Each structure stands twice: as structure tokens, then as C-alpha cells.
Amino acid sequence: MHSLEDGHIKKFNFSEIPKHILVHGQKVGVLAFGIAEILNYSHSKKLDVAVAGLYHDYGKIWVKPSILNKPGPLNEEEMKVMKLHVLYSSQIVSSFINLRKYGEIIKYHHEYMDGSGYYGLKGIEIPELSKILTVADVYDALISDRIYRRAFSTEKALEIMEKEKHRYDKRILESLFKMVEKTCICCSFNGRELRKAH
Ligand SMILES: [Fe+2]
Numbered sequence: 797m798h799s800l801e802d803g804h805i806k807k808f809n810f811s812e813i814p815k816h817i818l819v820h821g822q823k824v825g826v827l828a829f830g831i832a833e834i835l836n837y838s839h840s841k842k843l844d845v846a847v848a849g850l851y852h853d854y855g856k857i858w859v860k861p862s863i864l865n866k867p868g869p870l871n872e873e874e875m876k877v878m879k880l881h882v883l884y885s886s887q888i889v890s891s892f893i894n895l896r897k898y899g900e901i902i903k904y905h906h907e908y909m910d911g912s913g914y915y916g917l918k919g920i921e922i923p924e925l926s927k928i929l930t931v932a933d934v935y936d937a938l939i940s941d942r943i944y945r946r947a948f949s950t951e952k953a954l955e956i957m958e959k960e961k962h963r964y965d966k967r968i969l970e971s972l973f974k975m976v977e978k979t980c981i982c983c984s985f986n987g988r989e990l991r992k993a994h
Pocket residue numbers: 852853881905906
């Protein structure tokens with residue numbers, strides 16, 4: 797894969813995106829839209845964060861499946877490769893004129909308020925909409941099955957995030973809590989429920 801910094805990008809085809817990345821993107825997009833709505837964002841900002849949510853993990857198509865699907869903790873080298881997915885996703889959207897504006901939001905979707913994320917950005921250094929993606933992304937990951945664990949219940953997921961609240965923007969985390977309370981978003985998103993339904 798050539799990065800945009802080299803002036804090239806590997807040929808990208810939307811049909812290559814596996815279903816689990818598409819579904820996760822759709823869920824994160826919906827969650828991010830809901831959080832932005834509770835925060836009273838403008839309609840265009842709500843759409844921006846929802847669209848960024850759709851594409852935020854597309855770069856994972858260029859991370860080796862052996863790393864992406866490893867059923868245990870990643871070693872230092874593997875983690876370095878995994879971290880590149882934010883850059884790849886950002887490069888994918890930036891290669892389309894209509895999607896270019898989502899590149900920066902997506903690039904920073906693994907940043908935490910305490911500086912413990914991929915690029916080590918802290919607090920106000922992190923773009924506002926990226927902070928929403930982070931919260932939506934973590935929540936969806938927790939309520940979804942993973943290779944190494946089953947999905948957590950909504951209550952447990954919120955409890956885990958509450959314990960790590962220093963990592964998230966306070967208002968955004970509170971908005972997630974309000975949204976989940978209001979919409980019971982877990983019911984339609986839970987992997988096991990979806991499998992039962994189809
Ligand atoms: Fe990600």
C-alpha cells in the first residue's frame with residue numbers, strides 16, 4: 797500500500813469492504829448522529845459525523861487479517877500496523893473529492909482526552925467530531941461480539957465507559973448515556989439479536 801504522503805494510494809474499490817466493517821460503520825454512524833442530535837448540533841454537522849462514522853474503519857482492509865482477527869492481545873509490531881488503519885481510512889476518504897472533508901475527523905477517531913490514543917492528542921487538540929466518533933466506536937465495540945469475547949450488555953458497556961470517563965469528552969459521554977436511555981439502541985444493535993432475526 798502506498799500512502800498519500802508518497803503521492804499515491806492503492807486502488808480502492810468499495811465492493812472490497814467486508815460486511816463486518818460496513819455494519820460497524822453504519823452503527824457508529826447512527827450512534828454518532830444521535831449523540832450530535834442530543835448535543836444540539838446543526839443538521840450539517842450531524843450529517844458530517846454520521847458520514848465520517850460510516851467510513852471510519854474502511855482502512856482496515858489494508859491491515860493483515862492475521863492482525864485484525866488475532867484472538868488475543870497484539871504485540872508492539874502488530875499494534876503499529878493496526879494503528880495505521882486510521883491513516884488508511886483517512887486516505888481512502890481523502891481520495892474522493894466529495895469525502896475529503898471527513899479525512900481529519902476519521903484520522904483522529906482513536907484519540908482520548910488524556911492523550912492515551914494513537915497520536916497522543918489531548919483534550920481540545922482533538923477535533924470535536926472525532927471525539928464523538930471515539931465514544932460511538934468504543935460503545936459499539938463493547939456491545940458487539942468479538943473473536944476473543946461475547947458482546948457486553950448495554951448496562952455493562954456503559955459501566956465500563958463510566959469507569960474510564962477520563963478518556964472521553966464529558967458532554968459527549970453524557971449524551972451517549974442519554975441516547976441509550978432514550979432509545980434502547982442496544983436492542984437492534986446487539987449481534988446476537990441480529991443473528992437470531994436473520
Ligand atoms: Fe478504528
